[in-house]
Amino acid sequence: MKNLQPHCGKLISAKLKEKGQKISWLAKKVNCSRSNFYKILEKDDIGYQLLWNISDVLDYNFFMDIAIQFQKAKANS
Numbered sequence: 753m754k755n756l757q758p759h760c761g762k763l764i765s766a767k768l769k770e771k772g773q774k775i776s777w778l779a780k781k782v783n784c785s786r787s788n789f790y791k792i793l794e795k796d797d798i799g800y801q802l803l804w805n806i807s808d809v810l811d812y813n814f815f816m817d818i819a820i821q822f823q824k825a826k827a828n829s
Contacts, residue, residue: 758821760803760814761793767812781809 768778779789782805792798807814 758818759796760798760818761795763814763817764806764810765793767810767814771810773810778806778809782806 764778765775768775775789775793776786779786782789782802784792792802803814
């Protein structure tokens with residue numbers, strides 16, 4: 753089921769683009785350097801608290817995306 757996990761960095765990047773915001777804007781909002789935030793976006797998973805903060809700033813529930821993907825993976829296993 754590991755290969756069916758959503759890539760959090762890609763989900764965040766897509767939502768950021770949809771909102772018309774830059775990575776530097778989001779990095780500042782979550783109190784992170786721009787260069788470090790690029791590294792975070794390369795990861796397929798990130799910490800719960802950081803994802804919570806990003807969800808809050810972007811006003812989007814990334815946890816719901818993850819839960820939906822989990823249900824799909826379980827249904828296919």
